[in-house]
Amino acid sequence: MKLQQLRYVWEVARHGLNISATAESLFTSQPGVSKQIRLLEDELGVQIFARSGKHLTHITPAGQAIVEMAGRILQETGNIKRVAQEFRDERRGTFAVATTHTQARYWLPLRIAEFMRQYPEVRLQMHQGTPGQIGKMAAQGEVDVAIATEALEVSEDLLMLPLYQWNRSVVVPRGHPLTHTDTPLTLEALVSYPIVTYVSGYTGRSQLDRAFEARHMRPNVVFTASDADVIKCYVKLGLGVGVVANMAMDPETDSALVALSARHLFPTSTTRLVLRRHSFLRRFTYDFFLLLAPHLTRERVDAAMNARSQEEVDAMFAGVPLPVF
């Protein structure tokens, strides 16, 4: 049994049982991967992958268990490497974050900048994607942490910590009728205009839908995008009224627009930090968390890592005040 064989098995399982694609992604030859897997199967005396002719069709029950354990082994080898790097020089290393556009564009920049100022030798890799992709990247250890708002699948191996809470703003061009009233904005007023907002599955869109649904209103969503930049652009063109996250408004660059608080119209959303359990966290990772939110102390993060279930983590943060936007 070799570590590489375990890696090959795990990667092939991850790549939909396609050895060729796996080999390519690992920058090695396809026969090499094929042979090593076969050697491991011979050594263990069980098939890991079921084959029909010369195609891998599915994972055998034994293979299922083996892939799972191989995953844990590979994670632990990653931990060894991180520990070694930490002891070699705690200021150097790489740090991978996966997040959505909203976070990457509006909430993270200042915090990331401060982090890079504190740790100029750390290579920071930002991966952007849909909440689903982000969750997968975290689960498979491709990134160290993920940051997302929409609910991710609760997994045994993942851990979600509340990061901050935020509300929404309604965005309209200067001079728009909604800016002419002194009374606070109402859902009734809002629903009479065409709406421009996030695509379903992004940045708390589901919360928005639920708020209208609870009042039996059917908003006329004329345009959706996965990021606020695009949304604001179309609002400027007069296509409709925008509904975006508070953090997405910047008074300077958005001087052509007016933001009206919609805090009282929609429920508050919570953005969460996603961690992989049993992973070794480097010192700069803990410092990064503290930069994101002061309640994410090393003690709390460690306690959450040792929690048995996501429910326990949630209970742990139940009374903790979060930053609100």
Place this chain on the structure above:
Amino acid sequence: MKLQQLRYVWEVARHGLNISATAESLFTSQPGVSKQIRLLEDELGVQIFARSGKHLTHITPAGQAIVEMAGRILQETGNIKRVAQEFRDERRGTFAVATTHTQARYWLPLRIAEFMRQYPEVRLQMHQGTPGQIGKMAAQGEVDVAIATEALEVSEDLLMLPLYQWNRSVVVPRGHPLTHTDTPLTLEALVSYPIVTYVSGYTGRSQLDRAFEARHMRPNVVFTASDADVIKCYVKLGLGVGVVANMAMDPETDSALVALSARHLFPTSTTRLVLRRHSFLRRFTYDFFLLLAPHLTRERVDAAMNARSQEEVDAMFAGVPLPVF
């Protein structure tokens, strides 16, 4: 990073930082082990072992963490092998048990015999040792399960399940004065005779000491042994009155002796099953547990395996009736 390098590192740590001894125990050459460890250190960029000249003196902090993680990896590779073997043929395999003389000689034989009848193809390895040795063997994964009475160190990686409870008997030669009274045995009567019993640290000896101490009595323990066979032998020679575990009396072979129940004199002892956490248990292992005690169902064992702490396990079995001897 190679699995073998991790194994070498782990084994060297286990062998008191003696590379030569480690190499010998692994049936390989000493320079080979030395070189592989050095290669791993080079690759990781950190020293795992601190060297003074050409001797390993201690484990570095980084090494400490690495050895720990290597241990988990090696355990997981063992699990993979066991899973593979289980799927290859669930009736074959090897099964290693560590236990004390008392269990091996008196309580286990019939149960082991039944197990071997059910699984004739399983190779059963019985390791005998002191409770301390047994605990160590279980902790390091040298055996699949351990069975012992004396309290073992509570460890993160070990799990203790109650197996059965037992009491003590006072053993005397036929015609001994203690057999001439009709009243139940008392500690006062017992303490007036020289006593032959277990060595400290074996088979609940501590419970016995505590019982006398609670009454401020100082028994005259003239001879101690680590097993009941030896104790009974000396009782037959008239050296003193024996105090042994109930299970250690066999009416047939011990016809020269009379056993008087001492259940009311000493507290009940509990013999425990010791498991390593995160280890894959084969089907025959679960069956073995059921043979040992009917309350050790697969569900209970799995639940205990997932428990967070030993306290939680204890709570789990608080209301469960155990076999009593």
Place this chain on the structure above:
DNA sequence: GCCGCTTACGCCATTCGTAAGGATC
């Protein structure tokens, strides 16, 4: 002076890549 780790070196096993073969969709 003995023990124990490291270095040096040659042999053997293993791995990897290229090329060709055969099965499935």
Place this chain on the structure above:
DNA sequence: GATCCTTACGAATGGCGTAAGCGGC
């Protein structure tokens, strides 16, 4: 017919054992 896995083979790499060197105790 395109895709994909397996087999075959030669080159390169790497692990292992023996022998020698050298620093501690």
